[in-house]
Amino acid sequence: MFRSLAEVEGWMTRAQAGRLWDRASELRAGDRIVEIGSFRGRSAIVLASAAPEEVEIVTIDPHGGNDRGPQEIEGFEAEAQEDHEVFLANLERAGVRERIRHLRRYSTEALGDVDGDVELLYIDGAHRLGPALSDIRRWGDRVAPGGTLLIHDAFSSIGVTGALVASLFFGRQFHYVGRSGSLAEYRRRPVRGPRRLANAARQAAQLPWFAKNVVLKVLITLKLRPVYRLLGSDGTWPY
Ligand SMILES: C[S@@+](CC[C@H](N)C(=O)[O-])C[C@H]1O[C@@H](n2cnc3c(N)ncnc32)[C@H](O)[C@@H]1O
Structure with missing residues (x-):
């Protein structure tokens, strides 16, 4: 599976794919994965291939030609429809098309399309400060107690890192677990008292x-x- 991912255009290292795989494969029937930002399907294929049967997998991406990838913020309308078609074809080729419910919408518009808690939330959508912060806050609220929040381009993109500082560094909900390159992992559990400072310090240690x-x-x-x-x-x- 990992070798075949090389044919799917995108930004995700082997170690990052391994972390996604590990977290998705630990889920149980009835759990739910939400991915924000699918591009051409690299991470979605990993999540859907690793998740046990009967885990619901929802992917969200407007394929709208903006916030497409590094240095590709605006003006990629011509590529947008192609991104969507290639995404679907890549899922089909990987044998996971039927496993995934794709919402071709902006993440903020899709909040009402997913009912219930999310056991694994993967955020890799718009990397500017405003939308990244909104994804962490609004979708992060949907993560179940004990659930996992994974964020790509953490401690790498200025917008995403600003959003982490504003929401998670001193937050009370998410414990920082670690990272694979820019893929940061958090677990939802109460962070109180001196643990809050330790949690902030462990994230601040990634700033160099x-x-x-x-x-x-x-x-x-x-x-x-x-x-x-x-x-x-x-x-x-x-x-
Ligand atoms: C860096 S790419 C995602 C890469 C993908 N996870 C992979 O493994 O290849 C960012 C994607 O986010 C999508 N995007 C941009 N703004 C978004 C938003 N507000 N909500 C959801 N997706 C968004 C873009 O269309 C683009 O496909």
């Missing part, structure tokens, strides 16, 4: 890595190859 990613992105954008190579990058966009 975030700062390095921001510097690398600037250097890669400016095509300053010798400089980013000095920092150990081969020019691949960090995520």
Whole structure:
């Protein structure tokens, strides 16, 4: 399965796919997965392949041509319909088309389309501060006690990281578990008293890595190859 993912365009490392797989495979019949931001299906295929039967899988992506990926914020309307068609074809080829209920909508519009708690929420939609914060707050509220929240581009994108600082660093609901590259994992459980400070400190400890990613992105954008190579990058966009 992991090898066949290489044919699906997207931004997700092998380690990140492994973390998604592990969390999805631990779910039980009757549980629900919601993915925000599917693009061409890479993460959706992992989640649907790993989840036990009778776990409901809902994916949400307007395939609208904006907030499409790194440096692709606006103006990709021409690619939007193709993204949607390729997404469906990729699911079909991976044998998971029937497992997934896809909502071709913006995440804020889809809140009413999903009933009940969410045991695994994966957020990888719009990466700007406002929408990222809204996804974490509004969809995060739907995560069941003990459930998992996974966020891509954490400590890598400025918008997503700002949203983490504003919502989860000192929040009382989500315990920071760790990360695979920019894929951060949180567990929903009360965070109180001194644990709140420890939770914030463990997230703040990721900020030097975030700062390095921001510097690398600037250097890669400016095509300053010798400089980013000095920092150990081969020019691949960090995520
Ligand atoms: C970085 S890509 C997702 C990558 C995908 N998870 C993968 O594994 O390849 C971001 C996606 O979010 C979608 N998106 C943008 N704004 C959104 C929103 N408000 N709600 C849901 N999806 C959104 C875009 O259409 C795009 O396909």
